[in-house]
Amino acid sequence: MKVNVRQRDGVTILDLKGKITIGVGDVALRNAVQDAINSGATKVVINLKDVTTIDSSGVGELVSAYTTATNRGAKLRLANLPSKVTDILQITQLITVFEVFDSEEEALRSFSAAS
Amino acid sequence: MSDEQSFHLAIGSRFENIELVQLVLKDSLDRLGLDDDNRHWIDVAVREAVANAIKHGNHQDPGKQVQIDLAVEGDSLVIRVQDEGIGFDPADLEDPLAPENLLKPNGRGIFYMRSFMDDIQYGVRPGGGTVVTLRKRLVRLGQLTKPDANARRE
Numbered sequence: 015m016k017v018n019v020r021q022r023d024g025v026t027i028l029d030l031k032g033k034i035t036i037g038v039g040d041v042a043l044r045n046a047v048q049d050a051i052n053s054g055a056t057k058v059v060i061n062l063k064d065v066t067t068i069d070s071s072g073v074g075e076l077v078s079a080y081t082t083a084t085n086r087g088a089k090l091r092l093a094n095l096p097s098k099v100t101d102i103l104q105i106t107q108l109i110t111v112f113e114v115f116d117s118e119e120e121a122l123r124s125f126s127a128a129s
Numbered sequence: 130m131s132d133e134q135s136f137h138l139a140i141g142s143r144f145e146n147i148e149l150v151q152l153v154l155k156d157s158l159d160r161l162g163l164d165d166d167n168r169h170w171i172d173v174a175v176r177e178a179v180a181n182a183i184k185h186g187n188h189q190d191p192g193k194q195v196q197i198d199l200a201v202e203g204d205s206l207v208i209r210v211q212d213e214g215i216g217f218d219p220a221d222l223e224d225p226l227a228p229e230n231l232l233k234p235n236g237r238g239i240f241y242m243r244s245f246m247d248d249i250q251y252g253v254r255p256g257g258g259t260v261v262t263l264r265k266r267l268v269r270l271g272q273l274t275k276p277d278a279n280a281r282r283e
Contacts, residue, residue, distance in 0.1 A: 036180045037144025067169075069176050070241055074234035081232055098169060105244050106237050107226055 015039035015065075017046040023122055026055040031064040034072030043072065047079040047090075056088045059121045063094035068102055076103075080112060089113075093121040134160040135200045140179075142187035142195060142212075147179050150197055154208075157199050161206065161267070170245040171206070171265060177238040178210040178261050186212025186259055204268050205247070211260040216253055 015032040028046050033039045043060075050058055060079065068076075076092070083090035093115045095103070103109040115121040134157040140146040154175055158168045179195055187193035193213040200207050223230050225237045242249055248264040 035176065036147070036184070067173065067176075069173060069180065070235070070238040071180065073237055077232055078234045102173070102241070106240065107231065111231060 015042050017042050019046060019050065022118075023125075025057040025059055025122055025125060026050045026053075027059045027061055027118065029061045029064070033067040034065055034075065035067060035069045036071035040071040040075045043075045044078065047075075047082060051082060051086050051088055057125045058083060058088060058090045059093050059118060060090065061093050061118055062096065062099055065096060065099055068099050073102060073106065073108065076112070077108065089125065091115055091121040091124060093118045132200060134158075136198070138197045139194045140197070141191040142183040142189050142193050143191050144180065144183060144189075146195075147176055147183070150179050151176065154197075154199065161201075167265075171208075174242045174245040174263055175208055175210070177242050178208070178263060181238055182210050182212035182214070182259070182261070185217070186214030188214070201267070204266055206265045206267055208263045209260055210263070211254055211258055213258045215257070216251075216259040219251055 015030060015034055015038060018029040018031070020027050020029070028043075028050065030043065034043055047058070047060075060076070080090055091113045094117060095114060100109065100114075103112065103114075113124065115124060136153055136157055138150060138153055140149060151172060154172060155168065158171060163171070175197070179197065182195040183189060187195065196209075196211040198209045198211075219239070222239060223233075223236055225231070225233070225240050230236060239249070242261075242263060246263045247266050248262075250262040250264075252260045252262070254260050
């Protein structure tokens with residue numbers, strides 16, 4: 015999996031591409047989120063548009079990203095979920111835990127509305 | 130139905146070898162004529178089974194093997210994943226949907242397998258090791274478009 019990190023309107027956006035699966039993708043996600051939070055990011059969007067596969071380890075890392083961000087006082091949103099990622103979060107009822115948005119713009123607007 | 134889609138594969142216990150399994154599996158599922166959705170969910174279930182075998186069964190010891198067999202038996206696609214571990218009691222597994230477990234980072238792999246397949250059985254191999262048997266009824270394939278959490282909980 016590849017992670018591209020960019021800034022937009024004071025929000026750190028992590029663009030994930032490929033497989034968030036055990037052994038590689040899950041570690042890359044963990045490192046990217048920790049780096050962002052350690053660098054002082056308080057608003058983070060994980061853009062899942064180009065994720066092709068996610069397994070339970072990848073889901074676990076999304077959960078860890080959420081708890082890490084929350085514990086450190088940061089806000090984390092998910093955007094552009096492919097249908098299969100939505101399905102896999104739905105059946106473990108995690109879709110209700112995350113703040114999920116259909117687009118990056120909507121995720122960005124949610125921070126403005128909240129602040 | 131011919132068994133040209135059957136395979137036997139033995140891999141060392143490294144996570145990167147899961148990709149090799151996925152390649153061989155994809156070829157078999159293509160030969161069975163499964164649609165994209167079914168291929169995807171079976172792929173995820175097998176990925177979970179092999180990952181569990183590598184991680185929990187063989188503790189990522191590359192000298193220990195995970196064996197994967199796929200065959201069509203009767204009206205079902207049957208995939209067996211065997212490791213060299215000491216096994217586990219499925220009754221010890223926690224419910225990942227319980228409120229106290231919802232934010233735990235692990236414990237969802239077998240739940241996903243149960244959601245995506247029609248049946249899962251655990252057994253002990255002669256001589257040691259665990260075998261997980263995943264079954265998907267082929268007669269249902271083509272109708273199923275996405276995993277059904279409610280079906281799994283019946």
